[in-house]
Amino acid sequence: MTAEPRTPPPSADINQRILAALRETGRGLLVPVLAVFSALVIGAIVIVLSDLTFIDRLRTDPGDAIGVALKGVANAYGALIGGAIGDPSAYLHAFQTGDAEAYRTAFTPLSETLLAATPLIFTGLAVALGFQSGLFNIGAEGQLFIGATVATFLGFAVTGLPWFVHLPLVIAGGFVGGALWGFIPGFLKARTGAHEVIVTIMLNYIAYQLVSFILTFPGYQREGRSDPISKITEASSWYPPLVDGLRANWGIFLALAAAAVVSWFLYRSTKGFEFRAVGLNPSGARYAGISIASSTVLAMMLSGGLAGLAGTSQVLGVTHFMSSGISPGFGFDGIAIALIARSRPRGVVLAALLFGAMRAGSTPMQSTTGVPIDLVVVIQALVIMFVAAPALVRGIYRIKIPQTTGTEVFSKGWGG
Amino acid sequence: MTAEAVTARGGLTLIDPATIRRQRSFGVFYLVLAVIAALILPNGIDPGANSTFTLKPAGPPGPFDLPNLVVPTQITLYAIAILCGALGAIQLFRGFGSRWAVILGIVAAAFVFGFLTWAAADKSMSLIGVLQLTVQRATPITFGALSGLLCERAGVVNIAIEGMLLSGAFTGAVVASVTGSNLVGLVGAGFVGLALASVLAILAIRYRVDQIIAGTVINIFAAGITSFVLTRILNDHDELNSPERFSVVPIPVLSGIPIIGPMFFNSNLLLYVILVLIGVIHYVLFYTRWGLRVRAVGEHPRAADTAGIDVLRIRYVQVMLGGLVAGVGGAYFTLGSTGSFERDMTAGRGFIGLAAMIFGGYTPIGSYLASLVFGFADALQARLSILNIAVPSEFLLMVPYIVTIGVVAGLVGRVRIPAADGRPYEKE
Numbered sequence: 036m037t038a039e040p041r042t043p044p045p046s047a048d049i050n051q052r053i054l055a056a057l058r059e060t061g062r063g064l065l066v067p068v069l070a071v072f073s074a075l076v077i078g079a080i081v082i083v084l085s086d087l088t089f090i091d092r093l094r095t096d097p098g099d100a101i102g103v104a105l106k107g108v109a110n111a112y113g114a115l116i117g118g119a120i121g122d123p124s125a126y127l128h129a130f131q132t133g134d135a136e137a138y139r140t141a142f143t144p145l146s147e148t149l150l151a152a153t154p155l156i157f158t159g160l161a162v163a164l165g166f167q168s169g170l171f172n173i174g175a176e177g178q179l180f181i182g183a184t185v186a187t188f189l190g191f192a193v194t195g196l197p198w199f200v201h202l203p204l205v206i207a208g209g210f211v212g213g214a215l216w217g218f219i220p221g222f223l224k225a226r227t228g229a230h231e232v233i234v235t236i237m238l239n240y241i242a243y244q245l246v247s248f249i250l251t252f253p254g255y256q257r258e259g260r261s262d263p264i265s266k267i268t269e270a271s272s273w274y275p276p277l278v279d280g281l282r283a284n285w286g287i288f289l290a291l292a293a294a295a296v297v298s299w300f301l302y303r304s305t306k307g308f309e310f311r312a313v314g315l316n317p318s319g320a321r322y323a324g325i326s327i328a329s330s331t332v333l334a335m336m337l338s339g340g341l342a343g344l345a346g347t348s349q350v351l352g353v354t355h356f357m358s359s360g361i362s363p364g365f366g367f368d369g370i371a372i373a374l375i376a377r378s379r380p381r382g383v384v385l386a387a388l389l390f391g392a393m394r395a396g397s398t399p400m401q402s403t404t405g406v407p408i409d410l411v412v413v414i415q416a417l418v419i420m421f422v423a424a425p426a427l428v429r430g431i432y433r434i435k436i437p438q439t440t441g442t443e444v445f446s447k448g449w450g451g
Numbered sequence: 452m453t454a455e456a457v458t459a460r461g462g463l464t465l466i467d468p469a470t471i472r473r474q475r476s477f478g479v480f481y482l483v484l485a486v487i488a489a490l491i492l493p494n495g496i497d498p499g500a501n502s503t504f505t506l507k508p509a510g511p512p513g514p515f516d517l518p519n520l521v522v523p524t525q526i527t528l529y530a531i532a533i534l535c536g537a538l539g540a541i542q543l544f545r546g547f548g549s550r551w552a553v554i555l556g557i558v559a560a561a562f563v564f565g566f567l568t569w570a571a572a573d574k575s576m577s578l579i580g581v582l583q584l585t586v587q588r589a590t591p592i593t594f595g596a597l598s599g600l601l602c603e604r605a606g607v608v609n610i611a612i613e614g615m616l617l618s619g620a621f622t623g624a625v626v627a628s629v630t631g632s633n634l635v636g637l638v639g640a641g642f643v644g645l646a647l648a649s650v651l652a653i654l655a656i657r658y659r660v661d662q663i664i665a666g667t668v669i670n671i672f673a674a675g676i677t678s679f680v681l682t683r684i685l686n687d688h689d690e691l692n693s694p695e696r697f698s699v700v701p702i703p704v705l706s707g708i709p710i711i712g713p714m715f716f717n718s719n720l721l722l723y724v725i726l727v728l729i730g731v732i733h734y735v736l737f738y739t740r741w742g743l744r745v746r747a748v749g750e751h752p753r754a755a756d757t758a759g760i761d762v763l764r765i766r767y768v769q770v771m772l773g774g775l776v777a778g779v780g781g782a783y784f785t786l787g788s789t790g791s792f793e794r795d796m797t798a799g800r801g802f803i804g805l806a807a808m809i810f811g812g813y814t815p816i817g818s819y820l821a822s823l824v825f826g827f828a829d830a831l832q833a834r835l836s837i838l839n840i841a842v843p844s845e846f847l848l849m850v851p852y853i854v855t856i857g858v859v860a861g862l863v864g865r866v867r868i869p870a871a872d873g874r875p876y877e878k879e
Contacts, residue, residue: 228861229856233806233859237806241852248846367671405683407679408682409682412678427658
């Protein structure tokens with residue numbers, strides 16, 4: 036989450052060291068926590084203002100209107116939290132009865148949160164890796180689609196393999212698919228200077244069209260269907276569930292492993308060091324003999340590959356087939372996650388869990404209180420804004436926040 | 452040695468290796484087009500088939516109606532193949548020097564005509580319809596391009612055009628439905644664009660947030676909030692999302708001119724607004740003191756500051772104006788086109804507008820011409836899917852996005868960008 040903890044003098048008491056580390060972490064968490072809090076407050080205002088009952092009541096009985104407003108917000112956020120982490124009484128009931136069915140009911144929200152966090156960890160890592168290398172990958176969504184399409188193909192076309200061969204093959208295929216889609220902007224940037232932001236946005240739209248073409252292609256499309264939907268993949272390529280009856284699956288461990296690998300790669304490997312050097316100071320890196328072109332291409336490919344794994348985890352763990360509804364915008368969530376985590380892999384995992392919880396909670400929120408899922412998108416935009424402009428947070432809460440990051444400048448003209 | 456060095460006037464010339472590479476790859480590209488026109492397209496077409504293009508706009512006959520253009524399909528395709536092949540060979544071995552852009556235009560136009568001829572084999576296609584649709588589809592893209600231009604000439608990257616268009620479309624529809632006046636809807640759309648632009652300006656100029664991140668915030672926010680309100684309120688209250696569309700107002704006399712008339716002078720208010728806006732922005736940017744200052748701030752803010760120009764004020768004003776233009780342009784999607792608002796209905800037009808601005812060399816007129824190219828790709832896709840031809844619609848839908856990538860990758864010439872574009876300015 037934070038900068039590497041400073042190493043205290045060896046004589047320091049262990050308690051003091053822990054305290055120092057905690058303080059460090061706390062300072063690092065202050066902005067993200069306040070950013071999320073402020074975003075939720077504004078989200079509440081949006082809920083109230085879009086409530087027609089409230090608007091109506093405001094005209095007839097302003098005193099009652101406040102009650103309506105508060106109740107509306109409490110219901111919506113209550114449903115959001117309940118859908119994300121569960122209902123205490125359900126847990127209590129499960130523990131008391133020890134009934135397997137009751138346990139499943141109680142843990143379903145947590146399972147859904149883990150399920151939603153899995154692809155978010157991947158897209159968050161994808162965008163974060165790009166940020167660290169000085170690249171803004173807005174194309175995680177398209178890379179996700181291509182990765183999922185390739186993974187699905189390997190999932191249904193390759194048959195008769197045992198799971199320990201098939202599953203890794205499909206995962207590798209998803210990675211390669213995303214990496215290829217990431218190669219295009221990387222290559223164009225290295226070769227022609229085309230700005231990766233525009234190229235990746237365009238590639239998102241191209242990916243949607245390409246995938247919807249493939250989805251209706253004979254041999255890929257499911258037999259007997261006329262809508263764009265793929266065949267169902269072989270069971271040997273599915274992630275096993277963590278617990279029978281719940282949707283959360285072993286894909287979350289692959290995501291966590293990916294976070295560990297990315298962390299090792301960025302901070303402990305030579306290539307990762309080169310990536311960060313290029314990201315921090317391209318001319319300095321060039322002077323040190325690092326090839327910016329190859330670093331750019333490779334970073335975009337790795338970033339794309341991680342995004343491809345996000346799509347793969349959806350196919351292997353959730354849907355077991357490909358359709359255009361595979362992602363409700365995980366690629367764009369990745370931007371918010373990477374920013375709130377300040378591109379640190381550990382932070383990405385935490386932020387992805389938070390956004391996964393919001394995604395998981397938003398579905399029951401819409402069905403029980405009528406507050407649309409899109410509220411999560413609004414909150415995300417606000418979180419990005421507050422995280423990107425810490426001065427805003429500082430101004431609102433009148434607190435001192437150390438200047439931890441200078442936001443890198445990505446927008447140096449459009450190339451071309 | 453290429454021909455360029457020999458033909459170039461003015462003695463010593465530096466030959467950019469990238470230019471030579473581009474010249475070569477263009478030559479190969481033309482030859483590929485020639486092969487497609489000669490071998491692939493004529494397949495399965497009856498040798499006696501004709502392609503018919505109508506040049507008369509739909510509606511009652513007018514005084515200046517042109518007769519239909521009828522061409523023999525196969526012969527036309529072969530002629531175009533020969534033209535593309537010959538130009539490709541010359542390009543490959545001699546190069547066209549500084550006239551390469553003209554040649555590219557000729558080849559592109561010829562091939563596109565060949566493609567239309569192929570698509571219309573044994574059928575009749577309304578060429579004037581395609582051209583009219585081109586101008587219509589180019590309009591919102593132009594609004595986006597002009598919005599980007601206003602901001603970027605002053606050195607602020609505006610990637611939030613997409614979000615501003617979307618919010619403009621939404622607000623236009625709702626305000627026009629509530630008030631019953633689409634002019635008021637247009638004002639509301641412009642106001643919302645202005646509001647979002649002020650957020651962009653404050654984040655980018657005051658807080659010096661990275662301008663792409665600031666723009667992304669606005670795009671995500673706009674997508675979220677419009678979908679939110681659409682789902683929560685508008686879906687159950689159709690009366691809030693059924694505005695009256697702008698009616699077509701033909702301009703007397705001018706609308707009677709063949710081809711040009713139906714394209715440009717027989718449209719709704721928003722096309723006329725954009726045509727006027729192009730002229731105004733061109734004049735202000737290049738012929739007034741304010742325009743000179745804006746360009747100075749975009750190129751070298753430090754120098755402009757030293758000369759006594761208030762850099763930040765100019766940036767604020769330009770970004771706000773950009774937001775106003777994008778907001779009004781967004782209303783085109785609802786009030787000028789389909790009527791009611793739909794989720795994510797701008798579908799990347801804001802980003803394409805950004806590309807049109809780059810393609811157009813950061814000038815209003817260039818941006819419009821580039822927007823027309825994108826609009827044509829869009830219109831072609833719409834028309835060809837009706838004609839039921841062998842190319843899947845998905846690939847036709849990709850065309851504008853692929854062209855955009857080609858443009859930013861500099862495959863079609865390089866563009867000089869305002870030097871300080873995207874860099875926050877800090878007063879010393």
